[in-house]
Amino acid sequence: MEIIQQIKEKLKDRVSDWHRHNQRRIYFTVNKKDIREVARVLFKDLGLRFATASGIDTPLGLEILYHFSLDKSGQIISVRTIIEDKKNPEIDSLAVISEAFEWIEREMWEMLGINFIGHPNLKRLLLADEWPQEQYPLRHEHES
Amino acid sequence: MSHKVLIPIGPYHPLQDEPEFFRLYVEGERVVDIDIVIGYLHRGIEKLSESKHFDQVTFLVERICGICSTSHPFAYVNAMEDLAKIEVPERALFIRTIIAEMERIHSHLLWLGLAGHFIGYNTVWMWAWRYREPILDMFEMITGNRNHYAMMKIGGVRRDIKDEDISILKKTLDDLLPAVDMFKGAVMDDPVIKARLKGIGILTKQQAIDWAVVGPTARASGINIDVRKDDPYGAYDKVSWNVIVEEDGDIFAKTIVRILELYESISIIRQCLDKMPKGEIDANVKDIPSGEGIGHVEAPRGECFHYVRSDGTNRPVRHKIRAPSYMNVASNKVAAVGGTLSDAAITLAAVDPCYCCTERLIVLDKHSDKKIMNGWDLIKLSQEKTEKLKKIIGCKS
16 A cells, blocks of 8 residues: 555544655645654654654744655655744654654754753754854744 | 773864764773764754855755765755756766766775774775775866765756766776775685674664664665665666665674675666766756755765755755764664673774764773773774784784
8 A cells, every 4th residue: 555545544634735746755744733643653653764854944933844764665755744833832752752853853952942842862962062042043034 | 890981982083074972981891871972063054055046055065075075965956856846867867876876986995994994904994095096086087076076966967977088987997896806805704804893883673773774874784775776866777786785783794785885886887887878968957946855865874865945036945954974873872882892993983974983082980080091092992802803713913
């Protein structure tokens, strides 16, 4: 069965806004409260490899794209979730599922100021110790 | 009574190109924990990328890595071509593939040499680097540079490969083949190397899956992944070649994977040179629409991943970059822990982290903070273990 069907079957209405950019680049959206369950299904149950995550500051909120790879078919499945509250952005940590999520969450925490709830070791990964607190390099100034 | 000792390794050494910092916690001879600190070389490339136009970014990302300098621009142009749905001329795809495989050859030889040095085989070091040199000369001939070739551009390549250069490149590959045979023999038939590298620094298949490692690090642990095969880009689906997979997950398996991949790379380049069609090398892309694109390539160290988002202007609004070592270096947390101190240098180096880390090292007594050992001592310790094995096995040193 195709991976998209498998995901739909397992996650039902927790996934929406499917976008197939082409055969090998697939995007869909989940509510941020479901992210841990969705990631667990993709990573553990369906055996997708976690490639990385892209945190993006958009006018609508802080967006995270979790990129999973199904290597045997060469498909990249990107799970989109949006954190609307930019003042106190937080989302469940996926580092409890696997260590593979640990570093990238630390990076998004320091670069975008997203708090990952339940992360075992949320500290700076790339930024220098002297870098001022609460200044997030990848945040943008958006016109309101 | 257990006596825990702290061994910090890193972060800087003038001979090495990427600083990292490993804090090793040791009880007696055994490594019981490891703390990895990266970021010493963080230059804010993702942020910088937002301030460059799309063509400039190709050159910016080429500067991420000095060893596999074409991997990042290759992944980036793949991402841009995915974003803008650009059809790249076939000749350009072949040229990209040739450049990428030449890079794999020189990178794997570089690793092989340093791995040899770490276990006390300085002859392997010298020979591996001696045979790497003609490949760099070929880069100079084709691209004008020994490194940072600036071949990639969105929609094609910046330079053609001249007909008269093809025979010279083929001759260089012919000359390289016996050397690869020699390295293969030296590693596979040498009882000391086998005794030294087998069964150490093991990353099991399950650990490799859990830590989502990539490249030779994953393939040496029995995971059959290779972006070139799984999601073909360039001309990889137009030539025949094999993905090298080993099962044991130890340093020996990682070494074998890299050596055997040299054969595949040579074969891929030869086939590309024969099959490369004549024609255009550039699609002459003018505009980049808004949208998002993902490109990934199999760099010498594993999957190199780029995500780009465009809002219709001439710059990316977001450019995420994930190098293979980002996944692989983290896995040292399981591969090095449980091993002995004399195996630490080669284990940390086995994921080929651009060799930043294993040189500068201090062993500190946890209780008194007294210095016991430095980085050179750790390599010496590693080399001494090889010497001991040589005596046991009965080889002349």
